Amino acid sequence: xxxxxxxxxxxxxxxxxxxxxxxxxxxxxxxxxxxxxxxxxxxxxxxxxxxxxxxxxxxxxxxxxxxxxxxxxxxxxxxxxxxxxxxxxxxxxxxxxxxxxxxxxxxxxxxxxxxxxxxxxxxxxxxxxxxxxxxxxxxxxxxxxxxxxxx
Numbered sequence: 427x428x429x430x431x432x433x434x435x436x437x438x439x440x441x442x443x444x445x446x447x448x449x450x451x452x453x454x455x456x457x458x459x460x461x462x463x464x465x466x467x468x469x470x471x472x473x474x475x476x477x478x479x480x481x482x483x484x485x486x487x488x489x490x491x492x493x494x495x496x497x498x499x500x501x502x503x504x505x506x507x508x509x510x511x512x513x514x515x516x517x518x519x520x521x522x523x524x525x526x527x528x529x530x531x532x533x534x535x536x537x538x539x540x541x542x543x544x545x546x547x548x549x550x551x552x553x554x555x556x557x558x559x560x561x562x563x564x565x566x567x568x569x570x571x572x573x574x575x576x577x
Contacts, residue, residue: 462510463538465518465569466553473518474568475538477545480552483508485541485571487563494528495535495542505557505564507535508543518569539572 463483466476475483484505489496497505513524513536527535527542535542546557546564558566565571 461514461516462512463515463519463524463536465516468555468566471555471558471566471568472570474566475519475543476552477508477510481545482549482553482555482557483538483543483567484546484557484564485538485543485567487565489542491540493525493537493540493542495537497542497544498529498531498533502533504547505544506547507533508545509534509536538567541567541572543567 460478462478464476464478464480465473466480466482467473477483486495486497486505495507497507507527507529510524511534513521515521515524523539525537527537529535529542535544537543544564546560548554548556555566557564
């Protein structure tokens with residue numbers, strides 16, 4: 427009888443340990459995607475914004491900077507709108523600097539300090555910056571750029 431009880435206790439302990447380890451992995455995965463907008467860094471660009479999975483966010487110099495987006499149609503095919511319903515940000519960003527962009531179509535988009543944010547279709551992996559400087563009007567949403575725009 428003692429052997430059976432010990433075996434049940436051992437199995438229960440192993441099961442509880444496994445559940446504990448798995449729940450720890452879940453928390454770690456959730457923490458990775460904790461912010462709707464996060465920050466990344468590059469030696470030449472400095473600190474810039476990325477989405478929750480690490481894809482680079484861009485802004486368009488042809489947008490007026492007042493929350494309105496001028497990118498539609500073929501432009502929007504190459505530069506999809508970034509949208510986050512609930513903005514959560516790390517230290518270094520302020521959630522109140524984000525708002526819904528103003529668009530004439532039904533596309534939802536998030537703007538930062540009045541500048542609508544976009545992805546670039548050719549960025550196929552987190553951290554890629556292939557759209558930076560495209561046609562001299564597409565730029566990575568770097569904190570340094572926005573500090574210059576404000577001053």
